[in-house]
Amino acid sequence: MLKSEWLESRPLEHAVSLAAPLYTDPQVLALEQRAVFGANWQLLGPAAALAQPGDHVVGEIGATPVLALRSEDGSLRGFHNVCRHRGGPLAFIDGRGAKALQCKYHGWTYTLAGQLRSAPEMQDARDFDMARICLPAIRVESWQGLVFGALGEAPALHEALDGIAAQAPATFNPPLQFSRRVSYELDCNWKVYVDNFLEGYHLPHIHPGLNKLLDYRSYTTTLGRWQSLQHSPLEDAGGIYGKGGAFYWFVYPNIMLNCLPGRLQTNRVLPLNAERCRIDFDYYYAQGADPVRGEQDQGFSDEVQAEDAQICAAVQKGLASGSYVPGRLNPKRESGVHHFHELLREAYRKER
Numbered sequence: 001m002l003k004s005e006w007l008e009s010r011p012l013e014h015a016v017s018l019a020a021p022l023y024t025d026p027q028v029l030a031l032e033q034r035a036v037f038g039a040n041w042q043l044l045g046p047a048a049a050l051a052q053p054g055d056h057v058v059g060e061i062g063a064t065p066v067l068a069l070r071s072e073d074g075s076l077r078g079f080h081n082v083c084r085h086r087g088g089p090l091a092f093i094d095g096r097g098a099k100a101l102q103c104k105y106h107g108w109t110y111t112l113a114g115q116l117r118s119a120p121e122m123q124d125a126r127d128f129d130m131a132r133i134c135l136p137a138i139r140v141e142s143w144q145g146l147v148f149g150a151l152g153e154a155p156a157l158h159e160a161l162d163g164i165a166a167q168a169p170a171t172f173n174p175p176l177q178f179s180r181r182v183s184y185e186l187d188c189n190w191k192v193y194v195d196n197f198l199e200g201y202h203l204p205h206i207h208p209g210l211n212k213l214l215d216y217r218s219y220t221t222t223l224g225r226w227q228s229l230q231h232s233p234l235e236d237a238g239g240i241y242g243k244g245g246a247f248y249w250f251v252y253p254n255i256m257l258n259c260l261p262g263r264l265q266t267n268r269v270l271p272l273n274a275e276r277c278r279i280d281f282d283y284y285y286a287q288g289a290d291p292v293r294g295e296q297d298q299g300f301s302d303e304v305q306a307e308d309a310q311i312c313a314a315v316q317k318g319l320a321s322g323s324y325v326p327g328r329l330n331p332k333r334e335s336g337v338h339h340f341h342e343l344l345r346e347a348y349r350k351e352r
């Protein structure tokens with residue numbers, strides 16, 4: 001499935017893009033669910049959704065349904081959202097103030113610490129020891145008002161996010177308040193969307209409106225171990241955001257933190273199948289922010305997203321056509337894409 005020539009590491013000046021089958025093969029996606037999504041932190045949602053005991057959010061880490069919750073002792077916890085009876089869900093959707101986690105299928109009930117507490121009509125089951133039945137735990141941590149989860153082998157969260165708060169002080173201090181979530185489904189592999197996010201090379205051709213706000217000539221990309229940052233000075237065109245800087249953070253493998261003055265927009269890119277993905281946009285603003293600015297922000301984001309959706313779907317067709325062989329990357333403009341591809345190649349090599 002994975003040819004060794006696809007996985008060779010190359011310096012940026014000699015870099016080529018990923019091989020087309022990596023964007024189309026369902027077996028590659030199955031591998032990524034385990035070795036990419038399942039081995040790294042995933043953004044689960046706003047910490048405000050877990051303010052009180054029993055508050056919970058549902059999500060997925062790779063192929064594993066998970067939930068994160070505020071426990072009775074005030075700590076954050078997380079579990080597989082997979083009942084130990086026959087695999088039912090403890091929750092379908094986010095919720096508030098649950099006293100316990102009751103499976104939606106047959107009603108087995110777990111404490112907020114994940115311990116099975118009751119199982120209806122099981123008196124005839126021999127050697128059925130409820131004390132030994134628990135939901136498998138996941139790692140859950142919050143950072144700057146965001147909640148992240150990981151299954152086990154991910155690096156420490158502070159390593160994965162290293163340096164982000166320090167470089168975008170106007171956005172992360174003071175903390176912002178969650179406003180809304182807007183989701184989009186796109187006809188492309190999840191990596192096509194991430195690749196597209198990671199370079200400003202396409203700005204003048206695809207995003208005429210956004211290109212007026214940003215300064216293409218001053219656009220820079222900075223690379224870390226697990227993150228990259230694209231930065232541009234920001235013009236105050238139309239007063240939606242004000243003047244300042246645009247910080248577009250990427251946290252491997254699928255998290256984006258888009259910071260403009262007084263506004264944070266988080267993106268998480270989730271595969272739906274090998275050739276389709278969903279992107280969840282969460283919007284955060286300063287307390288008391290003008291709601292009209294929020295509406296303008298939404299309108300402008302929709303416009304940019306429609307432009308990206310169209311080009312990403314066209315790229316997916318090109319990749320699936322049989323015509324494409326890996327092309328050279330632009331060292332000046334596509335170092336973020338190369339960084340992402342090298343992290344993926346590292347994960348693929350480990351799996352082989």
Ligand code: FES
Pocket residue numbers: 083084085086087088089103104105106107108
């Ligand atoms: Fe959970 Fe049956 S699957 S109670």
